[in-house]
Amino acid sequence: MTLDRIHAQGMVLLGCGKMGSALLAGWLARGIPASNVHVIEPHPSDWLRDSGVALNGAVPDAPAVVVLAVKPQMMGDALPALQSLGNGQTLFLSIAAGTPLARFGDILGQQTPIIRAMPNTPAAVGRGITALIGNAHVSEPDMEMAESLLAAVGQTLRLENESQMDAVTAVSGSGPAYVFHLIEAMARAGESQGLSPDMAMQLARATVTGAAALAQDSTETAAQLRVNVTSPGGTTAAALAVLMDEADGLPPLMVRAIGAAADRSRELAQ
Numbered sequence: 001m002t003l004d005r006i007h008a009q010g011m012v013l014l015g016c017g018k019m020g021s022a023l024l025a026g027w028l029a030r031g032i033p034a035s036n037v038h039v040i041e042p043h044p045s046d047w048l049r050d051s052g053v054a055l056n057g058a059v060p061d062a063p064a065v066v067v068l069a070v071k072p073q074m075m076g077d078a079l080p081a082l083q084s085l086g087n088g089q090t091l092f093l094s095i096a097a098g099t100p101l102a103r104f105g106d107i108l109g110q111q112t113p114i115i116r117a118m119p120n121t122p123a124a125v126g127r128g129i130t131a132l133i134g135n136a137h138v139s140e141p142d143m144e145m146a147e148s149l150l151a152a153v154g155q156t157l158r159l160e161n162e163s164q165m166d167a168v169t170a171v172s173g174s175g176p177a178y179v180f181h182l183i184e185a186m187a188r189a190g191e192s193q194g195l196s197p198d199m200a201m202q203l204a205r206a207t208v209t210g211a212a213a214l215a216q217d218s219t220e221t222a223a224q225l226r227v228n229v230t231s232p233g234g235t236t237a238a239a240l241a242v243l244m245d246e247a248d249g250l251p252p253l254m255v256r257a258i259g260a261a262a263d264r265s266r267e268l269a270q
């Protein structure tokens with residue numbers, strides 16, 4: 001069983017903010033005993049205090065896994081406290097954007113098994129997707145343990161090489177924000193057509209979540225689902241003529257937006 005090591009040795013979560021708490025909620029729901037999870041978090045939320053985890057105390061000598069969920073900019077300050085766990089049997093699992101595997105080895109020791117992963121916030125409702133890649137010291141059981149932890153909050157996907165992580169971060173890591181912004185933009189456009197703010201937001205939110213559910217459940221492609229909405233000469237065709245414009249429609253805008261996110265991920269790695 002892939003999570004047996006955690007039951008036997010315990011685990012550590014460094015940083016329990018937005019992503020850390022989404023992951024922790026999934027693990028507890030999946031049956032990892034709260035007392036096996038040691039959380040280091042300077043400003044614990046009420047939910048975290050009430051969760052039953054071991055909070056800000058001594059960590060086990062050899063936990064099965066340490067999950068790193070602090071901001072990339074905090075990693076340099078936070079990691080040295082865990083240096084004694086490096087170069088051993090403890091697996092490190094980082095979800096930090098733009099932080100290469102090699103940087104962890106520099107601090108924790110070059111023999112340390114380290115997995116770099118990129119989840120996203122739908123993990124909070126069990127609908128995330130996480131891409132993973134490990135360094136040369138990660139064993140297959142290590143990888144399976146990490147996948148089990150991340151499968152508690154959604155789908156998982158193994159990458160072939162670390163260079164894919166910048167694009168993954170730009171598409172699925174940051175991607176939920178693009179969809180939330182789409183809701184905002186649709187609602188604002190509805191207001192400009194005379195709807196009240198509340199009504200426009202209700203329509204936009206329900207439309208995006210309903211369309212997402214249809215995309216999830218249907219066997220049809222996204223392109224076909226779009227065609228299904230589009231009556232020849234109708235209203236959708238009029239909107240899509242604007243959105244699908246090759247010069248200044250959504251596709252070139254998305255290429256620029258995702259390109260900017262991937263570039264930022266590469267910059268963070270410098």
Ligand SMILES: NC(=O)C1=CN([C@@H]2O[C@H](COP(=O)(O)OP(=O)(O)OC[C@H]3O[C@@H](n4cnc5c(N)ncnc54)[C@H](OP(=O)(O)O)[C@@H]3O)[C@@H](O)[C@H]2O)C=CC1
Pocket residue numbers: 014015016017018019020040041042043069070071072074077078095096097118119120121173174
């Ligand atoms: N949010 C997202 O959509 C995604 C985020 N990520 C990655 O996840 C990581 C966390 O992001 P997110 O959850 O959004 O950020 P948050 O700021 O919400 O969470 C980080 C947490 O770490 C705490 N922290 C700061 N310093 C330390 C320390 N030395 N030891 C322990 N805890 C510390 C922070 O406390 P305090 O606030 O008091 O400083 C905060 O609660 C980042 O590396 C990010 O790149 C990856 C995928 C998606």
Ligand SMILES: O=C(O)[C@@H]1CCC=N1
Pocket residue numbers: 097169173174
């Ligand atoms: O914005 C960020 O840097 C993080 C990584 C992906 C989502 N949030």
